[in-house]
Amino acid sequence: xxxxxxxxxxxxxxxxxxxxxxxxxxxxxxxxxxxxxxxxxxxxxxxxxxxxxxxxxxxxxxxxxxxxxxxxxxxxxxxxxxxxxxxxxxxxxxxxxxxxxxxxxxxxxxx
Amino acid sequence: xxxxxxxxxxxxxxxxxxxxxxxxxxxxxxxxxxxxxxxxxxxxxxxxxxxxxxxxxxxxxxxxxxxxxxxxxxxxxxxxxxxxxxxxxxxxxxxxxxxxxxxxxxxxxxxxxx
Numbered sequence: 207x208x209x210x211x212x213x214x215x216x217x218x219x220x221x222x223x224x225x226x227x228x229x230x231x232x233x234x235x236x237x238x239x240x241x242x243x244x245x246x247x248x249x250x251x252x253x254x255x256x257x258x259x260x261x262x263x264x265x266x267x268x269x270x271x272x273x274x275x276x277x278x279x280x281x282x283x284x285x286x287x288x289x290x291x292x293x294x295x296x297x298x299x300x301x302x303x304x305x306x307x308x309x310x311x312x313x314x315x316x317x
Numbered sequence: 318x319x320x321x322x323x324x325x326x327x328x329x330x331x332x333x334x335x336x337x338x339x340x341x342x343x344x345x346x347x348x349x350x351x352x353x354x355x356x357x358x359x360x361x362x363x364x365x366x367x368x369x370x371x372x373x374x375x376x377x378x379x380x381x382x383x384x385x386x387x388x389x390x391x392x393x394x395x396x397x398x399x400x401x402x403x404x405x406x407x408x409x410x411x412x413x414x415x416x417x418x419x420x421x422x423x424x425x426x427x428x429x430x431x
Contacts, residue, residue: 240419249408249422250360257417294360296419303348303367303416309359 209233210297212308220316225282227311229295232276238298239271239278240305245291254280285315321423323409329429335397338426340409341390350410350420351384351394360408366392367414399430 210231219225227241238257242250256262256269256278268281278297282289292310299306322341330336342349350365364374366386374384381400386392396403406427412420 238417238419242419249425252419252421255419298416298419303412303414304350304362304365304373305416305420306362307360 208308209306210295210308212293212295212311214309215312216314217311218314218316219285221285221287223285225285225289225313225315227280227282227293227295227313229278229280229308230276231278231295231297233297233299234273234276236276236297236299239269240296240298241267241269241278241280242294242296242307243291244294244310250294282313285313287315287317289313290315321409321411321421323407323423323426325426326424327427327429329431330399332400332430333398334430335395336399336403336428336430338394338407338409338428340392340394340423342392342409342411343421344390346411346413346421347389348412348414348416348420349386349392350412351392352408352410352422354406354408354425363394396428399428401430404429 212229241254243253244250254269256271262269266283270279292312294310295308296305324339351363354360363376364384369386384394406425408425409423410420
């Protein structure tokens, strides 16, 4: 079992809809979680972080964390074609400096 | 701030040749990470440094791979000899200590070994 798992997609949503991206993790010691966006041919870019159970909103993005169920999600409201990218979920565990990444979900926002 | 700077952006080399990838972290960041990204395996952590000291190199695939960080502003990842299966995008990232706040990636080096 991979430490951080994501559905590879592609997830296709129409413009203006809500895109829901999900991630599960296996290590209950994981404490901090991150969503990175990666456009084709570019490097990952940090867009959201979440540390506590519940929701965290930033503009059109909402991150959700449920530690009991070991899942993290990212909601993108009013999806735009410019949101089309691969979204990587990452978890930080313990005192180590490293993040463990999922393989990413490719999102396609259609006109 | 110029961000994390990697060079070269692209590298094409023949099998058996030595390849050296370079990285300059963000000033003040004391943790540096080397990742490899492929379609099949996603982002894999190869090695990371804290205060210029290698902390975890368990992701380095073989002895052909080596990494150094001689000072706080420079790191190299070397592959010798290179093989076609090493073809991937190699990313360097840095963070201000613990990764609890996430980290910043460089633009990557696309390596092709023919």
